[in-house]
Amino acid sequence: MAKFVLVHGAFQGGWVYARVARLLREAGHEVYTPTLTGLGERSHLAHQAINLDTHIQDIVSVFRHEEISDAILCGHSYGGMVITGVAGEIGERIRTLFYIDAYAPADGQSLLDITGAETALAFLEQARQSGGMIPPIPAEIFNVNKEDAPRVDAMSVAQPLATFVQGVRTGVESNSVANRTYVFATANGGDWFVSTHSRLKGHPKWKMHTIECGHSIMLDRPHELTSLLLQEATW
Numbered sequence: 001m002a003k004f005v006l007v008h009g010a011f012q013g014g015w016v017y018a019r020v021a022r023l024l025r026e027a028g029h030e031v032y033t034p035t036l037t038g039l040g041e042r043s044h045l046a047h048q049a050i051n052l053d054t055h056i057q058d059i060v061s062v063f064r065h066e067e068i069s070d071a072i073l074c075g076h077s078y079g080g081m082v083i084t085g086v087a088g089e090i091g092e093r094i095r096t097l098f099y100i101d102a103y104a105p106a107d108g109q110s111l112l113d114i115t116g117a118e119t120a121l122a123f124l125e126q127a128r129q130s131g132g133m134i135p136p137i138p139a140e141i142f143n144v145n146k147e148d149a150p151r152v153d154a155m156s157v158a159q160p161l162a163t164f165v166q167g168v169r170t171g172v173e174s175n176s177v178a179n180r181t182y183v184f185a186t187a188n189g190g191d192w193f194v195s196t197h198s199r200l201k202g203h204p205k206w207k208m209h210t211i212e213c214g215h216s217i218m219l220d221r222p223h224e225l226t227s228l229l230l231q232e233a234t235w
Helices: 014-026 040-045 052-065 079-093 111-115 117-129 149-155 194-200 222-232
Strands: 003-007 030-032 071-076 094-100 179-185 206-211
Touching: 003 014, 003 052, 003 079, 014 030, 014 040, 014 222, 052 079, 071 079, 071 222, 079 094, 094 222, 111 117, 179 194, 179 222, 194 206, 206 222
Parallel strands: 003 030, 003 071, 071 094, 094 179, 179 206
Antiparallel strands: none
């Protein structure tokens, strides 16, 4: 039995992993789908002071209170920032870092550093108009499948700007986790993760996969994603 900790992306919550979590549990594995502070069913806790460190500590606390070790830690989109930070703190408890169309920052990088000046300025302006919060990005922009897009839009909530501004202290190449896997969505609606994918492909420490779908792979292709996750359980 393997242990999976699935970290969602910006604006969403643990709910986005329901299908994949069910498939992994049916295969006999232990699965955790925590929701980050201020998002999902914890949106009543939202405030502008929540930053990347808050979300890193959310997941570190799950590991400590659930006594998790030898885990496959997965992060989708912004969740890649979170799991990178977690690995910098408790890398000895992690078997594999698994990035699902996600950011994989270097030492000191923030999400805004990676997205570039134009996107960063747009986020900053949105937050200025919304009291330090960034409104959810419509599902259509990320090519979420038509059946799920309305629900994604209904369930998504604003993201604190500070989570995008703060950088990780320890980047992905500086932590102690030996196994790293990256899954790239080929139709994710933009060039959000192209630079990350280009940087990592061909790197001897990384296993790379592509899936032809929109950004929310866990919704568009849950069985394909689960199959890749199950491969990690055999390492």
